[in-house]
């Protein structure tokens with residue numbers, strides 16, 4: 001049963017661009033906010049970023065220490081599993097290569113954890129090689145709380161749910177532990193170019 | 202009252218909080234799956250043990266799934282989504298659901 | 310007063326689950342400058358309890374879909390299902406429903422749903438309704454039913470609207486024998502005697518059935534409005550189990 005609603009187009013969207021993975025549309029100027037819970041009130045004074053789990057020593061950065069790390073500008077396309085994409089988004093933050101540079105580990109997987117209890121999992125390898133950042137700046141402005149500020153993960157080559165908002169650290173693990181959406185049946189890897197939405201896709 | 206007035210009063214803001222709903226708004230999607238209205242059921246939260254009607258939970262509907270959170274502890278109680286001919290339902294946060302079978306929200 | 314034909318096994322109900330049903334648009338009328346009243350013919354409509362809503366689904370030619378919820382404005386005794394939709398200028402669905410939809414169009418609906426935010430004469434009272442903007446819609450159904458059922462349950466409506474021309478359901482609000490307090494938040498005529506400004510604890514204290522009278526309180530409207538009013542009611546001593554809320558999100562219009 002598929003009734004077409006006469007004259008209904010829905011929000012303006014472009015679907016034809018070779019920069020759009022299958023099934024995605026270009027959200028253009030809008031930046032939809034996906035919310036699965038209350039926006040955490042984050043205090044910069046007590047904020048820290050830690051790398052823990054299968055490590056010899058827990059690595060920890062306070063907000064000041066994090067802000068003092070070498071920074072990079074990133075311009076990239078992002079792809080949300082709810083099928084919008086946004087092209088040429090501009091961010092600034094710290095490369096995970098910098099953060100993981102000093103960490104000795106035999107772990108192969110990471111559980112990313114956030115204020116508010118959100119988690120997501122991915123292979124450690126996907127956080128390295130200039131493909132992932134902890135960003136605190138969007139479009140030259142401090143990252144808004146609704147978009148994950150003060151800091152979020154940015155892993156643009158995977159569906160955007162992997163780019164955890166309000167990120168607080170990484171727990172390194174030897175096995176792939178499903179996170180918030182992955183326990184709901186979402187794909188443990190989430191490559192938008194292979195439409196890896198659900199487990200088994 | 203505009204949302205910006207409310208920000209000044211500290212009662213709400215223009216952020217995602219202004220789009221959250223009551224569990225009651227999940228009644229339609231859940232009837233894709235259930236033949237009765239489970240939204241009126243009393244639900245015991247697996248996180249904090251509090252009991253409240255699902256209708257009185259807080260619903261976040263702008264996510265890849267509907268996410269229903271406990272009004273006391275904000276823990277996730279129910280997740281539901283349907284896409285591509287499949288429905289998925291997660292109730293791990295709901296320890297117990299008690300449904301009144303005598304009337305399905307239809308008095309009289 | 311005619312009683313509605315209540316069908317329990319129409320096309321909408323198969324195996325007890327509720328499916329999308331095409332409804333036909335019978336009429337489209339301006340309710341206010343911003344709001345439109347839609348009269349629908351829904352085959353197999355199971356009959357509703359005042360306060361229930363339905364879901365509307367729109368499908369674009371490329372298969373893109375949008376779904377939204379709308380409260381039923383009509384009473385169960387009325388022959389057709391009526392909705393009142395307020396247009397949000399930057400919204401996706403409400404501009405379509407208020408400006409594009411024509412008589413004879415088909416609209417997919419699923420309902421009635423929501424067995425919680427409901428009132429029926431058999432549930433008694435006193436009844437206290439508190440609305441912000443289009444949050445008055447489910448209350449129009451409750452007031453219509455209360456009258457049609459000849460109910461003598463004492464009822465009050467506290468209704469916050471931007472200005473007089475924004476009042477939704479003005480006919481019903483004027484005709485009801487329930488006590489009505491209209492609060493204007495943006496603009497009031499020079500001769501206006503009623504309250505103005507934000508619905509706060511003081512205004513609720515003055516115009517709402519007090520907790521000692523054990524009212525059943527229903528609060529409906531934009532999320533910010535509902536949360537502020539519900540908090541103030543608890544402060545005034547209304548027990549949480551007697552305060553039911555229906556948040557409309559940012560939709561439903563500012564108050």
Ligand SMILES: Cc1cc2nc3c(=O)[nH]c(=O)nc-3n(C[C@H](O)[C@H](O)[C@H](O)COP(=O)(O)OP(=O)(O)OC[C@H]3O[C@@H](n4cnc5c(N)ncnc54)[C@H](O)[C@@H]3O)c2cc1C
Pocket residue numbers: 031032033034222225226263362377378379380381393394395396397399400401402403404443446447555556557558559560561562
């Ligand atoms: C149970 C229930 C009953 C309701 N009954 C009624 C009724 O009787 N009458 C009525 O008029 N309304 C009612 N509503 C509200 C209605 O469902 C819609 O929310 C409303 O019509 C607005 O829809 P829209 O598509 O026009 O706006 P939307 O496109 O949903 O946009 C609403 C606003 O939110 C913003 N927004 C939306 N999504 C995002 C996002 N992801 N990120 C950032 N910003 C975003 C938009 O820019 C816009 O300002 C009811 C809601 C519920 C839950």
Ligand SMILES: [Zn+2]
Pocket residue numbers: 246247248249250251271272273274275276
């Ligand atoms: Zn709880």
